[in-house]
Each structure stands twice: as C-alpha cells, then as structure tokens.
Amino acid sequence: MSLTGLFLVSFLLVHLSGNFLLYRSDNGDAFNLYSHFMSTNGVIRVLEIGLLAGFLIHIFTAYILTQRNKAARPIQYAVSASNAKVTWFSRNMGLSGSIVLVFLIIHLINFYFPFHYGYDTYVDIEGTSYKDMYTLVATVFKNEWWYSILYILAMVLLSFHLQHGFASAFQTLGLEHKKYTPIIKGLGTLISVLVPLGFATMPVYFLFFN
Numbered sequence: 001m002s003l004t005g006l007f008l009v010s011f012l013l014v015h016l017s018g019n020f021l022l023y024r025s026d027n028g029d030a031f032n033l034y035s036h037f038m039s040t041n042g043v044i045r046v047l048e049i050g051l052l053a054g055f056l057i058h059i060f061t062a063y064i065l066t067q068r069n070k071a072a073r074p075i076q077y078a079v080s081a082s083n084a085k086v087t088w089f090s091r092n093m094g095l096s097g098s099i100v101l102v103f104l105i106i107h108l109i110n111f112y113f114p115f116h117y118g119y120d121t122y123v124d125i126e127g128t129s130y131k132d133m134y135t136l137v138a139t140v141f142k143n144e145w146w147y148s149i150l151y152i153l154a155m156v157l158l159s160f161h162l163q164h165g166f167a168s169a170f171q172t173l174g175l176e177h178k179k180y181t182p183i184i185k186g187l188g189t190l191i192s193v194l195v196p197l198g199f200a201t202m203p204v205y206f207l208f209f210n
C-alpha cells in the first residue's frame, strides 16, 4: 500500500504541474499541446497502464488490509480511541479513499473519456488541429458549476487522505532517522496540503476569474 501510494503521489505531482498550463494566457494552446502529447506519446500510454495497475493494487491491498484487521478483532472496541494522535480521518482512511475513488470516476467521465472517445471540438494551433481540451475543462468548471463544488470538496478529503497516508507509509517503511525523518514527514505534510490546494485552485479560477 505504501509503495503504490507513493507512486500515485508522484503521478499527482506530474498531473498538477501539467495542469498549471491552464493558467498560461495563451487561449489554452500550451494546455492543448500538453494534453495532445500526453494522449499520443507511446511512453505515456505505457505509463498509463502502470498507473491503472497502481490504483488497482492500492485499492485491492486496502481491501485485504481492512479484512485482516476485521478478522484480527472481530469484536469492535467498545470505546474508540479519541486522542489527538488517532484522529477520525486516520481511522477512516477507507471512507476518504472511497470518496476520492468516486471523485476519480466522475473525473474520468468529465475529462478522460470525452478526450479519448467522442469529444470532437478542435482548435487550430500553428496550422495543426488539436482537440480543444482547454475549452472542455473551462466549460465543465464554469457552466456545470456543481462539478466545481464537488472537485473542491473532494480535494479537502484528498488532503486528509494524503496526510494520513504519508504518516502510515513512513511507519510501514520503517523510516526512523533522528535528523531526516522530521524533514521527510514535514515534506509529506507539505505535499498533502499543497497538491490538493493546487488542484482546487482550478475550479475556483474558472468559476470566478475566467
């Protein structure tokens, strides 16, 4: 779980930096060229299969782990731990993960499937025709505003999921070093906040400023 989780985080970092091209004031040209590259490049297509495998293994191992925990303690604790170290979110990683998964399915229906199958609005960039992904993103976030609300809420949950995911990944991988562990943990917290925040700025931008 830890390794696939960290792999998925590396995808999020790449996805976020590519999506920042939405902010270039060039009518979406850079973002459309980037989307075209991501959907046609052979290496990226192979990585996409790895990404799907990463998601599936992460979800499957989460399921196995939950079943094992249940089997180890068939009778639930009468009183659940409520100290600061064991927060509600850390005890409900399955719930936040499932909501992020529902978000992901909606997200793929919003963008991935139209892009690869069906969506046929094109834009001309220096004499070549490209799918106008920028307009699709702008239209979904602006006209179908309820998706923007959903994306923003999902990013709050993603942030908590990442925060507790990082914490338990470091524990599982046995990272214990007097000097470096606090730095790595700090970096984990920073990523957990900044990555979802970066994604959340996108619906906000199209909804209110574009």
Ligand code: HEM
Pocket (backbone or CB within 6 Å): 012, 015, 019, 035, 038, 039, 048, 100, 104, 107, 111, 112, 115, 133, 137, 151, 158, 199, 200, 202, 203
């Ligand atoms: C809120 C801002 C986001 C925007 C504007 C956005 C935009 C897009 C677009 C346009 C695509 C389809 C184009 C393509 O296939 O290259 C896509 C695909 C995808 N997105 Fe997002 N995305 C956002 C957030 C997220 C988040 C938070 C996740 C994960 C939790 C995510 C996961 C994916 C995945 C797995 C794919 C399909 C794989 C891929 O094509 O790279 N996206 N996204």
